[in-house]
Amino acid sequence: MAKVIVWGSLKPHTGGKTTVEIEARNVQELLARLGETYPGLQNQIKRGVSVSIDGLIYREGWLEPLKPDSEVFLLPRMQGG
Amino acid sequence: MPLDNAPDSKRKYNVVGTRPLRPDGIDKVTGRAKFGADATAPGQLVGRILRSPHAHAKIRSIDTSKAEKLAGVKAVITRDDFPDHTDGDSGLYDTMYNIMAREKALYEGHAVAAVAATTPAIARQALKLIKVDYEVLPHVTDVDDAMKSNAPVLNNKMFTDGVDPKPKKASNVARRFEFGHGDVEAGFKRADIIVERSFKTEATHQGYIEPHAALASMSPDGSAELWCCTQGHYMVRDVCARILGIDISRLRVTQSEIGGGFGGKTTVFIEPVALALSRKANRPVKVVMTRDEVFKATGPTSATSMDIKIGVTKDGLITAADGTFRYTGGPFAGCSPAEFGAMSAFAQFHLDNVRAIGYDVLCNRPKTISYRAPGAPMANFAVESVIEELAHKLGMAPIDFRIKNAAREGTRSSYGPVYGQIGLGATLEAAKNHPHFKAPLGPNQGRGMAAGFWFNFGGQSCVSLNIPIDGTITVSVGSPDIGGSRASMCMMVAEELGIGYDQVRAIIADTSSLGHNDVTDGSRTTFATGMACILAARDAIKKLCARAAATWGIPEDAVTWEKGYAKPAGANAGNFQPLSLKEIAAASPGTGGPIAGHHEYSADGAGVSFATHICDIEIDQETGASKIVRYTVIQDAGKAVHPSYVEGQFQGGAVQGIGWALNEEYIYGKDGRLQNAGFLDYRIPVCSDLPMIDTMILEIPNPGHPYGVRGVGETSIVPPLAAIANAVAAATGVRFTQLPMSPPRILKGIEDAKASGAKKAA
Numbered sequence: 003m004a005k006v007i008v009w010g011s012l013k014p015h016t017g018g019k020t021t022v023e024i025e026a027r028n029v030q031e032l033l034a035r036l037g038e039t040y041p042g043l044q045n046q047i048k049r050g051v052s053v054s055i056d057g058l059i060y061r062e063g064w065l066e067p068l069k070p071d072s073e074v075f076l077l078p079r080m081q082g083g
Numbered sequence: 084m085p086l087d088n089a090p091d092s093k094r095k096y097n098v099v100g101t102r103p104l105r106p107d108g109i110d111k112v113t114g115r116a117k118f119g120a121d122a123t124a125p126g127q128l129v130g131r132i133l134r135s136p137h138a139h140a141k142i143r144s145i146d147t148s149k150a151e152k153l154a155g156v157k158a159v160i161t162r163d164d165f166p167d168h169t170d171g172d173s174g175l176y177d178t179m180y181n182i183m184a185r186e187k188a189l190y191e192g193h194a195v196a197a198v199a200a201t202t203p204a205i206a207r208q209a210l211k212l213i214k215v216d217y218e219v220l221p222h223v224t225d226v227d228d229a230m231k232s233n234a235p236v237l238n239n240k241m242f243t244d245g246v247d248p249k250p251k252k253a254s255n256v257a258r259r260f261e262f263g264h265g266d267v268e269a270g271f272k273r274a275d276i277i278v279e280r281s282f283k284t285e286a287t288h289q290g291y292i293e294p295h296a297a298l299a300s301m302s303p304d305g306s307a308e309l310w311c312c313t314q315g316h317y318m319v320r321d322v323c324a325r326i327l328g329i330d331i332s333r334l335r336v337t338q339s340e341i342g343g344g345f346g347g348k349t350t351v352f353i354e355p356v357a358l359a360l361s362r363k364a365n366r367p368v369k370v371v372m373t374r375d376e377v378f379k380a381t382g383p384t385s386a387t388s389m390d391i392k393i394g395v396t397k398d399g400l401i402t403a404a405d406g407t408f409r410y411t412g413g414p415f416a417g418c419s420p421a422e423f424g425a426m427s428a429f430a431q432f433h434l435d436n437v438r439a440i441g442y443d444v445l446c447n448r449p450k451t452i453s454y455r456a457p458g459a460p461m462a463n464f465a466v467e468s469v470i471e472e473l474a475h476k477l478g479m480a481p482i483d484f485r486i487k488n489a490a491r492e493g494t495r496s497s498y499g500p501v502y503g504q505i506g507l508g509a510t511l512e513a514a515k516n517h518p519h520f521k522a523p524l525g526p527n528q529g530r531g532m533a534a535g536f537w538f539n540f541g542g543q544s545c546v547s548l549n550i551p552i553d554g555t556i557t558v559s560v561g562s563p564d565i566g567g568s569r570a571s572m573c574m575m576v577a578e579e580l581g582i583g584y585d586q587v588r589a590i591i592a593d594t595s596s597l598g599h600n601d602v603t604d605g606s607r608t609t610f611a612t613g614m615a616c617i618l619a620a621r622d623a624i625k626k627l628c629a630r631a632a633a634t635w636g637i638p639e640d641a642v643t644w645e646k647g648y649a650k651p652a653g654a655n656a657g658n659f660q661p662l663s664l665k666e667i668a669a670a671s672p673g674t675g676g677p678i679a680g681h682h683e684y685s686a687d688g689a690g691v692s693f694a695t696h697i698c699d700i701e702i703d704q705e706t707g708a709s710k711i712v713r714y715t716v717i718q719d720a721g722k723a724v725h726p727s728y729v730e731g732q733f734q735g736g737a738v739q740g741i742g743w744a745l746n747e748e749y750i751y752g753k754d755g756r757l758q759n760a761g762f763l764d765y766r767i768p769v770c771s772d773l774p775m776i777d778t779m780i781l782e783i784p785n786p787g788h789p790y791g792v793r794g795v796g797e798t799s800i801v802p803p804l805a806a807i808a809n810a811v812a813a814a815t816g817v818r819f820t821q822l823p824m825s826p827p828r829i830l831k832g833i834e835d836a837k838a839s840g841a842k843k844a845a
Contacts, residue, residue, distance in 0.1 A: 007499060010261025010438075011245030045244075049174070049417070052540075054500035058787070060687045061540045075499040078260070078422045080540045082605025083289075083346020083453035083797055 015042025030064035050079030090791035119296030119312030130370035131206035135188030138222035138755025155205035158364035168328040177415040189414035192379025222755040257416035263438035270403025270436030274394025285748035293342020299357035300367040315602025346453030378760035382452020385410035413450035420458025426498035428462035430536040456797035467533035467805030506719030506783040507693035531809025535801030539794035541686030545598035554665030561600030567728035579620035581647035606794025611686035623680025688787020694718035707830030721785040721793030740803025
């Protein structure tokens with residue numbers, strides 16, 4: 003199961019946990035299951051998120067595969083100037 | 084997806100890394116280049132926008148009847164001409180609200196109506212005939228005031244997100260973010276020295292020289308064309324189509340040359356208004372902003388208020404870092420880059436205990452828009468000022484203190500992920516060994532430094548590469564060229580094909596000619612669109628090899644491409660004379676028709692970026708006037724495709740940071756109106772204010788790009804604010820915690836310090 007770490011202020015939506023475990027083959031599945039498991043996260047996911055998988059940031063990459071032991075950080079959707 | 088072929092460190096480049104002439108240079112210096120306001124169409128009308136004189140007011144009614152009757156007026160539009168097609172998309176709704184006010188005007192300069200007329204004089208007269216009945220409301224422009232419990236609330240449906248439990252009372256605090264790891268309180272208990280300070284910065288504008296301009300032509304059948312200056316014409320197309328309720332494919336947007344953007348042209352302002360006027364008037368309509376409108380109605384960056392606390396052991400190891408970052412976002416939620424300020428603030432350090440809290444705050448200012456590394460420069464100013472102060476308290480050289488605590492490969496970043504290969508340490512070591520660092524200082528001069536970070540990202544790009552019968556190349560890209568990307572694209576294609584740079588030209592295609600391309604932002608274009616160019620060139624090479632194989636009657640995989648020629652892959656493939664690109668192109672009509680390469684891509688793996696800046700400043704102790712006497716930028720570019728452009732990005736970011744640190748600021752009156760909406764009163768640095776900015780390009784390859792390229796456009800604006808503040812502190816003995824450090828503020832700081840007889844914060 004991938005280890006998913008959410009940023010601190012999303013904790014209220016994950017029962018106070020910053021780290022949750024999700025079974026998913028790729029980012030798309032991971033976000034869908036995160037939203038199903040923790041409905042409070044759906045607003046943020048809809049608003050836009052980026053993810054970091056094992057240290058590498060993905061702004062889109064919905065089909066990026068996840069390894070069973072991947073460390074995934076949920077991050078605000080990257081913006082730039 | 085990231086590319087799986089890491090850069091070949093032994094590769095010798097023929098074109099990449101050289102400094103050819105820029106392809107747009109002659110047109111720009113001779114005036115042939117067409118910018119946004121240069122577009123014309125037969126029968127075009129003049130569009131003008133009526134703007135709110137109030138910082139915050141309910142719009143009771145708008146009477147346009149007299150304006151509509153004025154001879155020469157062809158259309159008048161208001162909020163009623165923008166029915167809500169946003170389908171619950173709150174971000175899109177806010178964008179629509181920003182381009183034309185609905186129930187309330189939310190800042191001075193908020194659009195409330197627009198006219199299209201046959202002449203500018205008639206358009207101006209028509210604006211005066213529009214009667215808007217306002218109910219003026221209390222306003223707030225300061226971020227700290229906006230967070231107070233008794234502040235005027237801009238949106239009574241705004242309940243702070245990210246707070247547990249969710250508040251039941253509406254406020255101007257839209258969102259709270261928290262990042263970090265470890266136990267900050269425990270870390271501070273282990274500290275021998277703690278420095279804690281509060282900082283404020285004012286909003287600054289991106290300051291692009293070219294005002295926004297758009298020419299729209301909408302037919303009665305609902306199809307439309309738009310010419311405009313923007314950093315992302317696909318974004319303009321998609322947003323305008325959705326606001327106007329038309330199919331995306333019916334709107335064709337062509338991007339003009341751009342006179343600067345720096346993040347400020349990553350959204351729409353006048354484009355939907357011009358289209359709506361054209362739809363109503365059934366004539367083309369051109370809208371060009373005045374400088375006053377640019378300042379009052381387009382996006383500045385956030386004003387901020389920040390608290391920083393950092394603890395260290397007496398050996399100079401940071402035990403804990405804590406920061407609170409409050410950023411204005413204008414009148415809509417989700418517009419301030421507070422989260423990126425909080426995420427980037429401590430990113431250059433290896434920290435076991437770190438916490439960064441960001442607040443996105445509404446106020447009666449224009450909607451905040453990205454500005455080069457959005458959110459990072461202000462946070463960096465605060466953190467790197469405290470770092471410098473801690474180094475002095477420790478009796479350590481600031482550079483050694485930074486090196487000791489620098490993030491490195493394997494460091495868990497302050498925003499979460501673990502770093503791979505990064506170049507921060509190299510920039511710090513290069514700074515320490517740079518001649519600038521050892522040069523003597525003159526009287527009243529001080530030296531400061533700072534290190535900064537930015538994320539960079541990739542995104543979607545689509546490239547087509549056409550080979551006509553003479554074997555020259557046209558590359559069609561959809562990423563607006565805001566910093567020399569056309570040259571870089573040509574160079575990467577030439578490198579792949581093994582031909583000269585002068586054989587390749589790049590154009591920016593319109594939205595109907597090429598697949599989607601994301602906005603040119605996030606330092607993404609040379610990395611992501613460049614990678615699409617490389618892959619489109621490789622696609623073309625495959626096809627060129629196939630033509631050669633068919634000509635020779637051998638299998639395609641028996642042909643290889645070398646230095647612009649198709650050759651048999653080995654002795655077993657046969658003995659054939661190599662075919663040049665020009666020969667294959669000339670034969671193409673008879674060997675299968677046109678040859679083109681394509682690639683569509685969503686690139687990731689951009690690789691984070693770090694820079695270290697050194698600044699020498701001289702302060703006139705009697706007037707507070709400052710002069711930058713020497714400035715050096717050291718930054719990791721991964722691989723510099725065109726080193727002159729990379730240096731230009733380094734210098735440009737530094738100059739904008741210098742303006743932000745020393746002079747630029749939005750000044751609001753008590754009435755909530757902007758007092759300095761023009762370049763006479765809003766002082767950006769000009770060449771005569773500055774020394775030549777020295778640069779040093781480091782090349783630590785990004786494993787996510789075949790040449791090792793990293794984005795370079797944004798990081799260079801991150802360290803200047805702090806580097807200059809540290810230099811001013813060294814020159815004056817006074818630690819300034821508020822920007823800009825304008826002459827009056829510096830003079831007051833010096834005089835206050837003299838009066839109190841002690842060094843103190845100002």
